[in-house]
Amino acid sequence: MEAIGNIVSLLFFPGGLFVIFAGLMYEWLDHKIIARSQNRIGPRWFQPIADAIKLLTKEEIVPDGVNPVLFAILPLIALAGALTAALYVPMAGLKPAYSFAGDLIVTVYMLSLLTLSIGLAGANAKERFSLVGSTRALTQLFAYEAPFLLALLGPAIAAGSWQISEIVAYTETHTWMMILQPIGFVVALIGLMGKLELPPFDSPEAETEIVAGALTEYSGRGLAIFHLGKGAELIIGLTLITAFYMGGVSNPVWFLVKTVGLLAVLAALQSLMTRLRIDQTVGMWWRYGALLVLLQWLIIVVVQLV
Amino acid sequence: MKIATMFSDVVGSFWKKPATVQYPFERVEAPTRLRGKLEWDPEKCTGCSLCSKDCPADAIEIITIDKKAKRFVMQYHMDRCTYCAQCIESCRFSCIEMSDEQWELAATSKVPFEVSYGREEDLAEALAKFALADTVETE
Amino acid sequence: MMLEMTQKEEKFIIPIGPQHPALKEPGHFEFAVDGELVTDATVRLGYVHRGIEKGAEARNWNQNLYLVERICGICSHIHAFTYARGVERLAEVEVPPRAQAIRVLVAELERIHSHMLWFGVAAHEAGFDTLFMFSWRDRETIMDILEGLTGNRVNYSANVLGGVKFDVTDEHRKTILEAVDFMEKRTKHYLNVVTTDAMFLQRTRGIGVANLQQAHRLGILGPTARASGVKRDVRVDAPYSAYKQFPIKMVVETAGDLEARFVVRLKELFESYRLIREILNNMPEGDLQVKRFPRRIKPGEVISRVEAPRGEVFYYIRSNGGEMPERLKVRTPTMMNMASVLAMAVGHQLADMPMLLVGIDPCFSCNDRGVAICNSKGDHDQWTWERLRQHGIDFYAEKV
Ligand code: SF4
Ligand code: SF4
Secondary structure, three states: HHHHHHHHHHHHHOHHHHHHHHHHHHHHHHHHHHHHHHOOOOOOOOOOHHHHHHHHHHOOOOOOOOOOHHHHHHHHHHHHHHHHHHHHHOHHHHOOOOOOOOHHHHHHHHEEEEEEEEHHHHHHOOOHHHHHHHHHHHHHHHHHHHHHHHHHHHHHHHHOOOOOOHHHHHHHHHHHHHHHHHHHHHHHHHHHHHHHOOOOHHHHHHHHHHOHHOOOOOOHHHHHHHHHHHHHHHHHHHHHHHHHHOOOOOHHHHHHHHHHHHHHHHHHHHHHHHOOOOOHHHHHHHHHHHHHHHHHHHHHHHHOOO | OOOOOOOHHHHHHOOOOOOOOOOOOOOOOOOOOOOOEEEEEEOOOOOOOOHHHHHHOOOOOEEEOOOOOEEEEEEOOOOOOOOOOOOHOOOOOOEEEEEEOOHHHHOOOOOOHEEEEEEEEHHHHHHHOOOOOOOOOOO | HHHHHHHHOEEEEEEOOOOOOOOOOEEEEEEEOOOOHHHHHHHHEEOOOOOHHHHHHOOOOOHHHHHHHOOOOOOOOHHHHHHHHHHHHHHHHOOOOHHHHHHHHHHHHHHHHHHHHHHHHHHHHHOOHHHHHHHHHHHHHHHHHHHHHHHHOOOOOOEEEOOOOOOHHHHHHHHHHHHHHHHHHHHHHHHHHHEEEEEHHHHOOOOOOOOOOHHHOOOHHHHHHHHOOOOOOOOHHHHHHHOOOOOOOOOOOOOOOHHHHHHHHHHHHHHHHHHHHHHHOOOOOOOEOOOOOOOOOOOOOOOOOOOOOEEEEEEEEEEOOHHHHHHHEOOOHHHHHHHHHHHHHHHOOOHHOOOOOHOOOOOOOOHHHOOEEOOOOOOEEOOOHHHHHHHHHHHHHOOO
């Protein structure tokens, strides 16, 4: 019985197909909201699915001079990382499939696998846009990663546990953390944008400078899998932040309402901002992001001591 | 120094109708001056050929059947036409007009682009004499 | 492969173009970078050379009107305007004042749509797609006006030799005035965005500065030059056509950076709005065309200059008394401004390159009118048609 449960949670829910599909839907919602905020109509609901299917069925071209094994395996690692992370978060408002002390750290690093794989994929290709793109992606990773993690640890400290299910149980019974720890919330939200390389942090894939960045040489299946991974990461990131900062996700309806609301905020932020240069991104994160989140920590510690 | 200066536009557009026109399903009426397909009136033509001489794209051929009886046929190569309306200006007898209705002229073969204008009997004669393109559109 | 080669030269070169998302037309730029810093820049143009000048020698005066209109898709009217003005001067024909006013009206409407187009593209290069979408949505009102007025959205074909093709009716007057009011409101808003939005200013303020001396030395033209404090505008320096009755004020900024280029272009729009209102309210009466324009033009030569949205357009026309020009020489502003991109690029971040490039509002196809063939040794020689053809045959024979 347990084996079947394991397989279901790995392949269908909450890992596997569910996350992939939900990720595509959230991606569509993101595009749609941005389009509407720009006074356009935007794509129809099946656009991301159609794109994914199209890419999956297309021929994959392996460029000269890359390591073919790495080339094929990196997208899979990225997707696997994201799907693994999905197992530890309260997906769709249900209890996480697996849970152990300190799984928060594992989840956040599983999510970073995607960026790491993208960076490696770019460095693997002997193509200049890819190289610049991967340098930028990795530079950006080092910029937002620490503040983002620290921001997620804020509620963890308040809850006195580094286990996602316990933190969620704590946030559900207390005032919304975004009111208690507003700085942490803002940093986490913007950190998520950096993680997903959404505007204004999209300089690793700035099309007007370096075409598609690290993924320039990817086509067909590899590209599709990277996209699926991104979609999965979007929904996991949203879940984590809603669970931690917006009063938890006690049932599927609340989950939907809160994550979509958060996505709308993300979309609005994206459409309001100009792309930052990579030096500006890094400067911003270390100058303001890290300091702000440390300030938040200080406040938390002081409040808890008093 | 402000941030989010486009805020009012972004929020406002959620309540506005999108500016997108979903073209084949939804049409905006073309203005009356739109330059579409040429239309030619054989009754007024004097066969001076100024229109074909001034056409920058070589899109007009005036075929003379009988100069005395003022019988001419116009072979209009729509695929070459740039819709510049110089022929209208060049013609002193206002034989040529441009349609504001026929402007969706794309086709998958070259055949519909060979248009012949003229009186029916002239066209028939021209066809016999000069072997015009088989698809003759009478007007 | 490429990487090894470039590493040997100890330079890491980022190519932009001929096919690149930042370029809407083909041009080739090579930026040598050190990390993200650009240390050297070169450009290669000529991908869209179309032989228009030579082609003009085989067409009659009327046909050329439409040929030159196709030099540039954005400023099509300006080219026809410049050409028509030159030919009319050569033929010693005086164009009726109403026709002149209509020509200037269309030219100013075209300037609005061209500047708005540039504005959107520049915003897109900066990664600010919302601004891009909104500015293009608003530009559509002007496109609709031009379509209603002239009958086409891009190649308006407003001119004939000796006048214009159409009149401006009261109805048009009303719709144009309405559109101009709307655009004025929007332009104010955009000016506010580009001068106050902190995120956007990070990408424009102090970037790509060309000071007055540099601007003079590089011979920059148009709004790019006026953003560096160069007082140069043909409409003011040598008023032509209806600009004599309807003078325009020159907009000059002194900062010389990208922000100044945004500001100059947007402020120019206000001048255009004012001028359009003035022309519509004081439209001279009279004919639209001269009665008869000669088919043969007496021998002579003429220079015609007009201020296009991107800067000065220069035509040299020579006639030998025939039905066709003997020589037509065109110089477009992009040619003059291109050198400034290379000069400004060094020392900036790679991420600034698309912005710098777009800052001059380049139009590649209008500046590609000559080709020089370089062999691998770098010396130039001229090829005959036969040799070129043979080269092509051999090249492909070798490949197969
Ligand atoms: S509209 Fe222009 S291109 Fe077309 S037939 Fe007339 S003159 Fe020729
Ligand atoms: S210019 Fe007019 S009259 Fe002369 S041939 Fe053409 S259509 Fe006939």
